[in-house]
Amino acid sequence: MKTETCLGIAGLMGATAVAAGAFGAHGLEGKIPDDLMEIFQTAAHYHLIHSVVLLALSALIQQNQKSAILSISAYFFSFGILVFAGSLYILALSGTRWWGAVTPIGGVLLILGWTTLSYYCFRAGKSFASRPNQS
Known part of the structure; x- marks a missing residue:
């Protein structure tokens, strides 16, 4: 996934998460049963958190544009x-x-996103540790 694509998706996801949260807080309060309101709030919470993850993932993709694992992680998220x-x-x-x-x-899919991101980070750490000191 290109950096611009990931950033664009992160922006859209973030905007829709905020809109959903506002709709839930101001438009649904008292209009749906409490158990359904709690479900809606859970959706908005996970939606927003993982939108921020996509934003951070965009920065990693920017630095490592040839990484298929980061692209796969972005798609999973x-x-x-x-x-x-x-x-x-x-x-x-x-x-x-x-x-x-x-x-x-x-x-x-979210768990797979986190798992592939972790895999990338552990692999990047190994390759970084094997590089000669450049100071």
Whole structure:
């Protein structure tokens, strides 16, 4: 994934996370049952946190543009946000409980995003440690 693409997705995800949070706080309060409101808030929380992760990942991609692992991680995070938060938003707004069965797919994608990011960092640490001292 190109740096610009990752930054663009991070920006869109961040903006929609803030909009969703505001909608939940100001538009849904008292209009949906408390249990569905809690689900909506969980979606907005994970949505925003992982948008920031995409922003940080953009900086890593900028520095390491040839890393396929970082691109894969960015895709996992992007689709993970869509599926995880998206299914929870739909569940909360529609009350259709079967959307809860879709949510773990998004959770797995987010976990894969974190795992691939960790893999990259451990591999980068090894290659950095093996470089000669350049001071």
